[in-house]
Amino acid sequence: MFRRRRREQPEQAAEQEVAEPTRESGPWDADEPHPESERIDLGGLRLPHNPDFDVRLASVGDQHVGVVVLYDESSLQLQALAAPRSSGLWDEVKTKILAQAKHLEQREGPFGSELTGEMKVEGSSRPARYLGIDGPRWFLLAVISGKAAADDAVAQPYIEFIRDVVVVRGDEPMAREEPIPLRRPNEQTGETGEQRPGFNPFKRGPEISEIR
Known part of the structure; x- marks a missing residue:
């Protein structure tokens, strides 16, 4: 399994106590105090380890753009995007989703406002729930x-599962709505901003591969 790595120097680690989280649950930012637990390190996302979940990377070409989690005849798709320092993206992304999916409704959920309804996939409909953090x-x-x-x-x-996800934004400049790069565990990434595809929650084409 893959565990979170802390940023302090080795000589400091033994002397420093782990800071207590200031919130009850995440998703967590990598730079804020959060609970120590076993997580799968995918670069831009660190995912809680649950042996019942089948976790796979979604890729477009050679670029890993998201994660698909399969469990109990359902699925969870996760995608982390760069956002402006001054404001969030969820209100803007909700507007884009509603413009293309007319049968969704807004409601309050565990992370605030969310969208629920039907998602059309290859001519058929399936229940869908969109959550933005x-x-x-x-x-x-x-x-x-x-x-x-x-x-x-x-x-x-x-x-x-979502409440224990850790997002690793990094310090490098990134365009608005640019996917935060992911990788397989222990794999190095050399992606550049020009190479990574932009965000489109409805575009078909990602290839799904298991994480071994």
Whole structure:
């Protein structure tokens, strides 16, 4: 398994106490105090380890652009995007989604305002639930589909999963809505901003690959 790495120097680590989280749950920013737990390190995202979940990377060409989590006849898609320092993206992204999916409704959920309704996939409809979380210079979009999108009890394991995600924004300049780069565990990435594809929650084409 893959554990979170701290940034302090080795000689400081033994002397420093781990700071207590200032919030009850995440998603967490990598630079804020958050609980120590076993997580899968994918570069821009560190995901809680749950042996019941099948975690896969979604890729466009050679670029990893998101994560798909499969469990109990449902799925969770996660994508982390760069956001402006001064404001969040969720209100803007919600407007884009509603412009293309007319049958969604807004409601309050565990992370604030969310969208629920039907998602059309290859000519058929499937229950879908869009959750957006604004963080410091990042935005996390979570899309739950399948029976978990229509049943809060079935969705709860996914909600707990999202609450323990860590987002690693990094310090490099990134364009607005640019996907935060991901990688396989222990894989180095040499992507540049010009190479990474832009955000489009409806565009088909990502290839899904298992994380071994």
